[in-house]
Amino acid sequence: MNAVVQFQPPRLPYAPALEERFGSLGVTKTSWKALTEAVWPTAKTVDGIVLALSYCQARNLDPFKKPVHVVPVWSSALGREVEGVWPGISELRTTAMRTGNYAGCDETEFGPDITREFAWTDKRGSHKATVTYPEWARMTVYRLLGNTRCAFVGPKVYWTETYATASRNTDAPNEMWRKRPRGQIDKCAEAAALRKAFPEELGNEYAAEEMQGRVV
Numbered sequence: 001m002n003a004v005v006q007f008q009p010p011r012l013p014y015a016p017a018l019e020e021r022f023g024s025l026g027v028t029k030t031s032w033k034a035l036t037e038a039v040w041p042t043a044k045t046v047d048g049i050v051l052a053l054s055y056c057q058a059r060n061l062d063p064f065k066k067p068v069h070v071v072p073v074w075s076s077a078l079g080r081e082v083e084g085v086w087p088g089i090s091e092l093r094t095t096a097m098r099t100g101n102y103a104g105c106d107e108t109e110f111g112p113d114i115t116r117e118f119a120w121t122d123k124r125g126s127h128k129a130t131v132t133y134p135e136w137a138r139m140t141v142y143r144l145l146g147n148t149r150c151a152f153v154g155p156k157v158y159w160t161e162t163y164a165t166a167s168r169n170t171d172a173p174n175e176m177w178r179k180r181p182r183g184q185i186d187k188c189a190e191a192a193a194l195r196k197a198f199p200e201e202l203g204n205e206y207a208a209e210e211m212q213g214r215v216v
Contacts, residue, residue: 025062067091088208164177
């Protein structure tokens with residue numbers, strides 16, 4: 001006797017209007033489960049995912065490659081968290097490459113290591129963590145101007161000014177910044193350098209890695 005396979009419904013409710021609006025991006029009732037649980041698993045609302053899909057549609061991006069992130073930020077005006085859509089570092093790279101003038105980058109330069117102990121309390125109890133992180137990071141990006149390969153030295157991005165906190169009520173870094181203190185600041189330094197090299201194309205567009213845990 002063959003067993004009947006039962007699939008769990010998606011984490012967030014699906015509506016046919018989603019396929020009508022975003023069908024060109026491959027959004028269907030079936031793919032909606034992948035979008036809610038694999039592509040944007042931390043999105044809390046359908047509206048957050050719709051914002052991300054709208055961004056991808058406007059920029060001609062494949063949402064299944066996760067070019068943007070749904071990031072909760074604290075709105076001081078509303079007095080609560082709101083979901084915003086911010087490009088990932090891969091989207092900034094894509095924009096730079098699309099100009100045809102991106103000419104590579106140097107290895108990230110890191111400042112001296114600092115070791116610090118953090119303590120915080122949440123609903124699971126009290127915690128402590130020792131984190132070793134570079135004081136700052138900086139990257140140089142190259143752009144072709146005519147036939148000349150020009151260097152754009154990004155600003156020093158300081159770890160303590162950039163890292164995402166575990167919550168709004170603590171200065172302890174979140175799990176990602178505790179596990180990957182160099183990797184996270186590396187992405188932020190690259191984003192800052194790309195904005196300097198491609199100001200017209202990127203403007204003041206911050207990456208999701210820079211905005212997580214921020215107050216707007």
